[in-house]
Amino acid sequence: MNIYTRAQIMTSLCPGDAAALIAQGFIAQAEGRVQLPPIQSLQFPASNGDCCVKSAWMSGDEVFSVRVSAGFYDNPAKGFSSNDGLTLIFSALTGQPVALLRDGGWLTSMRTALAGQIVARAMAPSQVSGIGVVGTGEQARMQLEQLMPVTACRRLTVYGRNRQRLKQYCEFAEALGFDVAATQNAKDVATHSNLIITATPSREAIIANEWVNPGTHITAIGADSPGKQELDAHLVARADVIVVDSIEQCCQFGEISGALKSGLIDKGRLLVLGSVLSGRAIGRRDDTQITVADLTGLGVQDAQIAKCAMASLAH
Amino acid sequence: MNIYTRAQIMTSLCPGDAAALIAQGFIAQAEGRVQLPPIQSLQFPASNGDCCVKSAWMSGDEVFSVRVSAGFYDNPAKGFSSNDGLTLIFSALTGQPVALLRDGGWLTSMRTALAGQIVARAMAPSQVSGIGVVGTGEQARMQLEQLMPVTACRRLTVYGRNRQRLKQYCEFAEALGFDVAATQNAKDVATHSNLIITATPSREAIIANEWVNPGTHITAIGADSPGKQELDAHLVARADVIVVDSIEQCCQFGEISGALKSGLIDKGRLLVLGSVLSGRAIGRRDDTQITVADLTGLGVQDAQIAKCAMASLAH
Numbered sequence: 209m210n211i212y213t214r215a216q217i218m219t220s221l222c223p224g225d226a227a228a229l230i231a232q233g234f235i236a237q238a239e240g241r242v243q244l245p246p247i248q249s250l251q252f253p254a255s256n257g258d259c260c261v262k263s264a265w266m267s268g269d270e271v272f273s274v275r276v277s278a279g280f281y282d283n284p285a286k287g288f289s290s291n292d293g294l295t296l297i298f299s300a301l302t303g304q305p306v307a308l309l310r311d312g313g314w315l316t317s318m319r320t321a322l323a324g325q326i327v328a329r330a331m332a333p334s335q336v337s338g339i340g341v342v343g344t345g346e347q348a349r350m351q352l353e354q355l356m357p358v359t360a361c362r363r364l365t366v367y368g369r370n371r372q373r374l375k376q377y378c379e380f381a382e383a384l385g386f387d388v389a390a391t392q393n394a395k396d397v398a399t400h401s402n403l404i405i406t407a408t409p410s411r412e413a414i415i416a417n418e419w420v421n422p423g424t425h426i427t428a429i430g431a432d433s434p435g436k437q438e439l440d441a442h443l444v445a446r447a448d449v450i451v452v453d454s455i456e457q458c459c460q461f462g463e464i465s466g467a468l469k470s471g472l473i474d475k476g477r478l479l480v481l482g483s484v485l486s487g488r489a490i491g492r493r494d495d496t497q498i499t500v501a502d503l504t505g506l507g508v509q510d511a512q513i514a515k516c517a518m519a520s521l522a523h
Numbered sequence: 524m525n526i527y528t529r530a531q532i533m534t535s536l537c538p539g540d541a542a543a544l545i546a547q548g549f550i551a552q553a554e555g556r557v558q559l560p561p562i563q564s565l566q567f568p569a570s571n572g573d574c575c576v577k578s579a580w581m582s583g584d585e586v587f588s589v590r591v592s593a594g595f596y597d598n599p600a601k602g603f604s605s606n607d608g609l610t611l612i613f614s615a616l617t618g619q620p621v622a623l624l625r626d627g628g629w630l631t632s633m634r635t636a637l638a639g640q641i642v643a644r645a646m647a648p649s650q651v652s653g654i655g656v657v658g659t660g661e662q663a664r665m666q667l668e669q670l671m672p673v674t675a676c677r678r679l680t681v682y683g684r685n686r687q688r689l690k691q692y693c694e695f696a697e698a699l700g701f702d703v704a705a706t707q708n709a710k711d712v713a714t715h716s717n718l719i720i721t722a723t724p725s726r727e728a729i730i731a732n733e734w735v736n737p738g739t740h741i742t743a744i745g746a747d748s749p750g751k752q753e754l755d756a757h758l759v760a761r762a763d764v765i766v767v768d769s770i771e772q773c774c775q776f777g778e779i780s781g782a783l784k785s786g787l788i789d790k791g792r793l794l795v796l797g798s799v800l801s802g803r804a805i806g807r808r809d810d811t812q813i814t815v816a817d818l819t820g821l822g823v824q825d826a827q828i829a830k831c832a833m834a835s836l837a838h
Contacts, residue, residue, distance in 0.1 A: 209625070211526070245563035248578045250587060255616050261578050261589055263563045272565060274576055276589055276611060278618025292618050296591065296611070301570050303593025303607050308623065310524070 209305040212521050214312045220520040223354065226513050227322045231485050233266065233512035234326070234453065238482025241267045244507045256282045262507035265300060271518070272300045275510040277316055289313070295514040307518050315517065319509040321350035323453065323481075324405055324427050327501040328358045330484055331425045331451060331491050332403045336361040339386075340401030342394060342415065342438065343408040344368035344377040347429060351405045352381060365389045365400045367414070395419045406430055406438040417443040420498060427501045434461040439500065445472035448497035451479045457504040464502050524620040527836050529627045535835040538669065541828050542637045546800050548581065548827035549641070549768065553797025556582045559822045571597045577822035580615060586833070587615045590825040592631055604628070610829040622833050630832065634824040636665035638768065639720055639742050642816045643673045645799055646740045646766060646806050647718045651676040654701075655716030657709060657730065657753065658723040659683035659692040662744060666720045667696060680704045680715045682729070710734045721745055721753040732758040735813060742816045749776040754815065760787035763812035766794045772819040779817050 236242050248261040257280035265272035277293040284290060291313035297306045309315065336359040341348050344366065352364070364386040368374035374390050381388045391397065397404060398419035406414065407429040415426065417440045426447075430438045444450060444467040452458040455478050459465055467473045481501070483489035492499050551557050563576040572595035580587035592608040599605060608628035612621045624630065651674040656663050659681065667679070679701040683689035689705050696703045706712065712719060713734035721729060722744040730741065732755045741762075745753045759765060759782040767773040770793050774780055782788045796816070798804035807814050 243565050245565065245576070246561060248560035248563060248576070250558050250560065250578060250580050252580070252587075252615050252618075255618075257615070257618050259578075259587065259613065259618060261560070261563070261576060263565060263574075263576050265565050265567070272567075272574065274589070274591055276613070276620075278613065280616075280618040283617055286617060288617050288619065292620070294611075294620060296609075298574065298591070298593065300567050300572070301595075302598055302601060302603050303567075303570075303572050303574060303595040304603065305591075305607070305609060305625070310620070 209308060210522070211308045211310065213310055214314055216521060217309055217311045217517050218314060221318065221517050222520060223322060226318065226516040227325055229512040229516045230319060230322050230509050231326050233508040234482035235486045236266050236482070237506060237508045238480045238486065242508050247507065255280055262510055264507040264511035266508065266511065269515070270300055271297050271306060271515060273297050273511040273514045275507065275514070277313065295510065297514055297518055309514055309517055315513050316510065317347060317350055319513040320347060320429060320503070320505060321354040322513070323503050323509060324351045324429060325354040325358055326485070327427050327451065327481065327503065328355055328403060328425070331499045331501055332358065333423045333425060333492070333495045335495065336403045338363040338365060338401040340397035340404035341366045342397055342404065342406040343430065344370065344373040345407065348377065348405070348407040349380055351407055351429065353384065355403070355405070356384065359403065362386045365391060365397045367391050367394045367397045408438060409436060410438050411435055412437055413440040414438050415443060416440050417446055422496045422498060425492070425499045427503065428463045429503050431462040431502070432504050436461065437463060437466055439463045441467040441470055441472050444500055446498060447500040449479065449491055449499040450477055451481050451484055451491060451499065451501040453481050453503050453506050455480060458502050462502045462504045463500070524623060525837070526623045526625065528625055529629055531836060532624055532626045532832050533629060536633065536832050537835060538637060539672070541633065541831040542640055544827040544831045545634055545637050545824050546641050548823040549797035550801045551581050551797070552821060552823045553795045553801065557823050562822065570595055577825055579822040579826035581823065581826065584830070585615055586612050586621060586830060588612050588826040588829045590822065590829070592628065610825065612829055612833055624829055624832055630828050631825065632662060632665055634828040635662060635744060635818070635820060636669040637828070638818050638824060639666045639744060640669040640673055641800070642742050642766065642796065642818065643670055643718060643740070646814045646816055647673065648738045648740060648807070648810045650810070651718045653678040653680060653716040655712035655719035656681045657712055657719065657721040658745065659685065659688040660722065663692065663720070663722040664695055666722055666744065668699065670718070670720070671699065674718065676718070677701045680706060680712045682706050682709045682712045723753060724751060725753050726750055727752055728755040729753050730758060731755050732761055737811045737813060740807070740814045742818065743778045744818055746777040746817070747819050751776065752778060752781055754778045756782040756785055756787050759815055761813060762815040764794065764806055764814040765792055766796050766799055766806060766814065766816040768796050768818050768821050770795060773817050777817045777819045778815070
């Protein structure tokens, strides 16, 4: 069994290959070709921590994976990162362990950013006139990096509540070559952008329905557990197309669940990302439509990015 | 994170300490102090393999564990063992990985053998006149080894179908100091023993009801998945005391499920091992009772033996 460090994984992973494998994973999942047992979850209330275990195997693959992700939110005060994660990879032919990827959580962040890229490639309007980012954290940065191969647009409006972090985000985006407008009014993001990413841990809507122009695509990344929300439920309801990574998860939490519960939308309106990617469902039909994608995160993404990392590392 | 090999683990684990921790685990589980998410299971039909993932945390412990066990039954033809297994141990204070135990499945075999010891200590008659073992495989050997601290009895009757393996088992048991009678008639085991262990993958009853003498204790180890059976359902029904490691699992499979389904016993008769160990329930009341224990294997055993191994290794 080979053991790889975060640094080895970060320097060898090819984002393009990983995105292609993750897209295949979304399609395989939509077609029922992935074994994904229910996620195991452990809670550590005294340490303000939680842990989840995700196992996955795509039929026919030579490997399967078991991913353990931990979030311990008092860690920064102890000098550690809040998030940690590792993936064990096993042979699907003999059951023997093949590799341990000690990425420390980076692969989860990266597969989430690449899912944003995949959705943008499938759903963004043909002409992106402005990119909008809501949030200034690590995921908001990685989302912007991974949008760069999708569009030539380098006009960015970024919203953040914390002035210092907003300034730091601007410096980061300018270094990537973006022409950046920073704002503490989320309306500016909606007004000036037709490709918007929300990546915050917000528990109330940040983007109001009436701010959003026709022809906009919005990918909501943040609401990955119950109680979180970034988009006005009426905006979700107004969207011409609603795409989700998992109907099951998006009915439990995320942007969609609120709109469903309040009766604003019907479950039948939800399209699965994998079906849009395979062409079984049609996503955006024209440049006047408003499209919304809600990503809650799937085990198959973890499995696919781990496979990609291992292939690069073993090379 | 420290990584330990099978050889390191086997040479450092103290069976007595491990048995004490596993007994504590059974008690904690019975008292609802263990987080045990549902077991994840993956199936690999083309490779004749399966894999299961068991996570566990006992409230208050400084570590939690994730165990991955694989069984790939065509492996011997490829030069590998059928069974493999490893345990990841994490800090329950920070979520960080602490150790990887690459025991290759030995810890599962050992915790199963130690559960047999724990049950025998709690349930065997006060005078063991003869030990009976049904089966000649690795687990049948480990069960015998772990019975030695429980009783001074060195009279053994062993049953096996395969003559060659039976002979090898006799040599093994004689080397341990046992006076061994080998038989290919399972009735001999029941006739000559009042402490019986069954450890086979049988799919039909091996021990008939009418063979068993009053005052006998039987621990059934083998039936760890649906369709397996070692004891006559009428023997289970006749037992004065029926002890199980998990009511839930034993109702799904194992010796108990058959007797339940055919209406021979009532679920209310089942005692949980942890409750017997803590004294909340009374196991054997006198030396005339027939007692039966059905062990199907719990994640908390994996967690406790891993904790014990890690403590010895880190010493």
